Amino acid sequence: MQQSPKTLPYRLDIQGLRAIAIAIVFLAHAEVPGFAGGFVGVDVFFVLSGYLISGLLLQERLSTGRLHYGRFLARRLRRLLPAMIAMLVIVMALALSLLSAYEVRMQTGSFAFSATWTSNFFFALSEFDYFSALQARDLFLHTWSLGVEEQFYVVWPGLIALTFVFVGSSTEPGRHRKLLLTIFASVLVISLALCLHWALFSPLLGFYMMPARGWQFALGAIVFVYGHEFDASQLENPSLAASKILKLPLAPTGILLIVGSAIFLSPKLTYPSFYALFPSVGAALVILAGGPDHSSLSRNVLVSKPFVWLGDHSYSLYLWHWPVLLFGGAYGMTDSVSELLALLLVSMLLAMLSYTFVERPWWKGKFSGATPAYTMLLSALVIGIAFSAGHSLKSTFVAEQFVSTELGNYKPRLDRSDIYAADKRCDTWYHSADLEPCFIGNDNAEHTAVFLGDSIGTQWLPLLLEIYAAPNWRFIVLTKSACAMVDEEYVYAGVGGPYTVCTTWRNAALEYISINNPDVVFVGSASSYAFTADQWSQGTARILKKLSDAAKQIVLIPGTPALSFDGPSCLQSPYRFSFRLDNSERECEEKQMDDTSEAVSGYLATAQSNFSNVDLLDLNDLVCPDKRCAAQDLNGTTIFRDRRHLTATFVTTQKSQVSERLERLRIGPTFFQKTADTSSIRIKANKRLQ
Numbered sequence: 182m183q184q185s186p187k188t189l190p191y192r193l194d195i196q197g198l199r200a201i202a203i204a205i206v207f208l209a210h211a212e213v214p215g216f217a218g219g220f221v222g223v224d225v226f227f228v229l230s231g232y233l234i235s236g237l238l239l240q241e242r243l244s245t246g247r248l249h250y251g252r253f254l255a256r257r258l259r260r261l262l263p264a265m266i267a268m269l270v271i272v273m274a275l276a277l278s279l280l281s282a283y284e285v286r287m288q289t290g291s292f293a294f295s296a297t298w299t300s301n302f303f304f305a306l307s308e309f310d311y312f313s314a315l316q317a318r319d320l321f322l323h324t325w326s327l328g329v330e331e332q333f334y335v336v337w338p339g340l341i342a343l344t345f346v347f348v349g350s351s352t353e354p355g356r357h358r359k360l361l362l363t364i365f366a367s368v369l370v371i372s373l374a375l376c377l378h379w380a381l382f383s384p385l386l387g388f389y390m391m392p393a394r395g396w397q398f399a400l401g402a403i404v405f406v407y408g409h410e411f412d413a414s415q416l417e418n419p420s421l422a423a424s425k426i427l428k429l430p431l432a433p434t435g436i437l438l439i440v441g442s443a444i445f446l447s448p449k450l451t452y453p454s455f456y457a458l459f460p461s462v463g464a465a466l467v468i469l470a471g472g473p474d475h476s477s478l479s480r481n482v483l484v485s486k487p488f489v490w491l492g493d494h495s496y497s498l499y500l501w502h503w504p505v506l507l508f509g510g511a512y513g514m515t516d517s518v519s520e521l522l523a524l525l526l527v528s529m530l531l532a533m534l535s536y537t538f539v540e541r542p543w544w545k546g547k548f549s550g551a552t553p554a555y556t557m558l559l560s561a562l563v564i565g566i567a568f569s570a571g572h573s574l575k576s577t578f579v580a581e582q583f584v585s586t587e588l589g590n591y592k593p594r595l596d597r598s599d600i601y602a603a604d605k606r607c608d609t610w611y612h613s614a615d616l617e618p619c620f621i622g623n624d625n626a627e628h629t630a631v632f633l634g635d636s637i638g639t640q641w642l643p644l645l646l647e648i649y650a651a652p653n654w655r656f657i658v659l660t661k662s663a664c665a666m667v668d669e670e671y672v673y674a675g676v677g678g679p680y681t682v683c684t685t686w687r688n689a690a691l692e693y694i695s696i697n698n699p700d701v702v703f704v705g706s707a708s709s710y711a712f713t714a715d716q717w718s719q720g721t722a723r724i725l726k727k728l729s730d731a732a733k734q735i736v737l738i739p740g741t742p743a744l745s746f747d748g749p750s751c752l753q754s755p756y757r758f759s760f761r762l763d764n765s766e767r768e769c770e771e772k773q774m775d776d777t778s779e780a781v782s783g784y785l786a787t788a789q790s791n792f793s794n795v796d797l798l799d800l801n802d803l804v805c806p807d808k809r810c811a812a813q814d815l816n817g818t819t820i821f822r823d824r825r826h827l828t829a830t831f832v833t834t835q836k837s838q839v840s841e842r843l844e845r846l847r848i849g850p851t852f853f854q855k856t857a858d859t860s861s862i863r864i865k866a867n868k869r870l871q
Contacts, residue, residue: 189236194432194471195229196492197483198464201436202226203495205443207502207528210323211521218446221460223326224453225439227394228464230330231401238341239361239405248342255553257334258560261496264540265327266563268500269295272320273571275504280511281750283594287315288507292571295324296564298331305389309675315747315823317674318510323503325389332391333398340364358406365402372396380454384677387453394453397461404465431470432479438463449671449711451678497532497540505531512757513745516774593749593819596828598642600658608636610662611676614685616693621646622655628853629655629699631732633690636662636826637740638705641800643829645703648840649850657699659690666706667720691724695731700853702732707825708740708781717784725792734848735795739782741804741827745774748812748821762809770811796846803835 202222209219242248273292276285294303304325309316344364345357372395379387387393442460450456471480482488491498505528506515514520542548551559600607600619607619630649632642639660646656663673664683673680694702704724712720721737728735751758751769761771782799789795804810804820804827813819820831843849 189233189240192471193484193489194480195233195468196495197485197488198225198229198467199492199495200483200488200490201439202229202464203491203498203502205440206499207525209443210503210506211515211524213521216443217448219443220448220452221439221442221446221457224397224457224460225464226326227329227397228401228404228461229468230333231398232405232468233401234334234337234398235341235365235402236405236409238338242341242345243357248338248345249553250338250342251553251557253338254334255551255556257331258556259543259549259551260540261327261331262560262563263543264497264500264535265324266296266567267535267539268504269321269567269571272504273574275508276320277574279508281747281753283753284315284511284747284750288318288320289571289574290316291319291321291324292574293568295321295328296567296571298324298328301325301328301332301389301391305385318507320504320507323499329389329391329394333395337398340368358409361406362403365399365406369396369399369403372399376453376457377455380451380678384451387451388677397457400461400465401468404468408469429470431466432483435463435466435468435470436479438466447711448674451672494529494532494536497535498528501531501535502528511746513761513771516745588749588752588819591819593752593822593828596819596822596830597826598639598829600639600642600660607658608639608660608662611673611680611682614682614689616659616686616689618693619658619660620655621658622651624655626651626655627653628701628850629657629697631657631659631694631697631699631702632705633659633694633702633728634666634705634738635660635664635707637707638666638703638738640741640827640829641703641705641738641832644832644836644839647833647836648843649701653854654850657697659693661686664706665710665712666704666724667710667712667717668723669712669716669720671710671712691727694728697731699732701734701736701848702728703736703738704728705738706740708778709743709825714780714784717781718787721785721788722791725788725795729792729794733794733853735792736843736846736848737785737789737795737797739785739797739799739801740778741801741825742773742775742778742810743825744769744810744812744821745771745824746812747824749819749823751812752819765809765811767809767811767815768813770809773805773808773810796848798839798842798846800835800839800842803838 202225204222205216205219206222207219208216209222238248238253241253269292273289276289280288290307291300291303294300300321304319304322341361344361347360372392376387376393376396379390379393439460442456442463446452446456446459467483471483502525505524509515509520509524509527514524599605600621605619606617609615609617628649630645632639632645639658642656642658649656661683663675664680664687665671666687668687670679670681670684672678673683676682725735725737746758746769748769755768758769758771759765761769778801782797782801786797789797810820812821814831816834818831818834819828822828840849844851
C-alpha cells in the first residue's frame, strides 16, 4: 500500500504575510499615491512559493521515499487552474459585453497565453504598438506571475529528486540538509546573476521570465531547509534555535523591508535587479520569525482574523482585482477614494465567490479527491478549449468588427501625420538610436523649420505644415516616440529599463540641428514623464542652450492633457460616460483629470525665460477649453485618436487660432518673410555704396 505524504502545518502568520503582499499589489495597481512600488508583493509570493512548495516536496520524499511528479502537478492544477479559468472566461465575456470591439481586441491579446500559463512569454517577447496605450492595460496582464509560478512547479520537483539521487542511501546526519542548502544556494547565485545581467541588457526578460526569478524561489527553499532538521527518513519540526528575544526583530524588520519597498521603489527603476532583494529578504525574515513558539506584536497582527482571512482569499483576490480595476477605469470609476473603495469591495466579493464555489471545492472540497490522471486529462481539455476559444475570438469576431467599422467609415486611430506611414522610418521608437530625419517640402525652400519631439509633440506637425507652407518653407522632422525633450536619464516601461536609445538619439538630433542652422525649431513632448520640477526646468534649459545657438527662433510646445478613457472607443459607446459632467454638450466629456500639463507648462516657462529667442506656445486650452476634455468637439470632429494623442483633423481645424498666436509672438511665417526682405534691402544698399 502506497504511503500518503504528510502535509505541512498550517501557519497563520504566512497567511498574514500573503495579506500584506496582496494589499500592496492592489494599492499599486489602483495607483494609490505612496504605493507605486506595490508590485513587490509579487516578489513576496515567489519567496512564499519557494518555501511552501519545497516543504511539500521534501515532506513527500522523506515520508514516502519518493516524489510522485504526476500527483504533485495534479495537486497544483486542482489548486490553481479552476479559479483562473473561471476568471478568464467571465472577464472575456464581460469584455465582449461592456467594451468596444477595439478595446476587446487590444486588451485581451494575452487570453490564450494566460490559459496555458505562458503569458509571461507573451509580455516579454511581444511587439507592441506604441500608439495603442490599451495594450499596456491588458485585462490578463497580472497572469504573468502565475505563468512564472507554474513554470517553477514544472522544474523544481526534478531538482529536488536529483538532490536525493546524489544523497543515495547515506544515513550521515545532516547529509540531506547540507546538500539541499548547497544546491539551492547555487540556484540562487546563478539565477540572481542572470537577473542582474538581464536588468542591464534585456530588462523585460529579467522581469517576466522564470529563470531570472528562480533565485526568489530558491531563497524560500533555503529558508525552509535552514529552519528544519532532516534525517534519512523524516522531516523534523522547525529547529531554528534562536531564543525568542533574538527572533523578535526578524518579523518587524521583514515587514519594514516589504512595506518600505512598496513605498520607496517605483516603476521608474529597472526592476527586479538588486532592488528585489529588499522585499525578498523581508519575506524570508518574516517566515523565519514564525512558528508556534513565537509571540510578538508583529506576529499577533499577522495571525489576526482580518489578515488571515485576506491571506486565505489572496489568490482569488489577485485573480480578480486587476480586471475589476480596468473595467472601473473604462467606466471612469478610478478618480476618487469612494470609487476605488467600491472597486475594492467588488474585487473582494468576487474573490469570496471564487474562493467558496470554485477554488476551495477543487482544493480541499468534494473535487479534491480526483485522481492525478483524471485531473490532468480534464485540465488539458479545459486549457485546450480556452486556448482555442480565445484564438478564435481574436481572429474572427473582434478583428472583423474592428476592421469593418470604427466610427462609420472614419477610423480616427489612423488620423495622424503622414510621417507614421508604414513605408517611412521617421520614428523607429526604441528599436534604433539611429537618427532618421524626414524631409517635407522643397529642398530649395527659402526657410527651414525643424520639429523635434516625441509623438505627443509631433501631433501638431500637420497644423504647422499648413501655417509654414511650401514653397517658402521646408520641414525637417526629428521624432522618437516616448523620448522626452529633456536632458535627463529616465526609465521607460516599454523597454523595462533606462531609455538609452532616447538619450543617444536626442544628442544626435541636437548635433544635427547645430550643423543645419534652421530658421525655427519647434520642440514638443508629453507632460507625463515622471521628472521633478527641477529636472523639467533645468533639463529643458540644457536642451534650449544647445538649440538657441543653432537656430534663429525656438518654440516650446507643452504636452497636452490626456483623457482618462479611450476616446474613439467611448464614441462607439457614449452611454458609458454620460455621467461625467451634468451640463456636457459634447460626447464623452469630462473635467480635466489632473493638472500635470499645467505644471509642466510652468516648468517650461521657467526654462524659456533665460533665452531671448525662445517662446512658449501653450495650446492646451484649445484641446481642453475651460479644463473640460472630450473625445469630440461641438462640430463633431474627433479630438483624440486614443486617450492622449490628437487627430490630425482636429489639429488642422485650429489653424486660424494658432496662426494668430504665432503672429502675436512675432514668430509666424510673415515675421521671417519681413526679416528676409529687410536683409535683402540691406544687401542691395551695401552693393550701391560699394
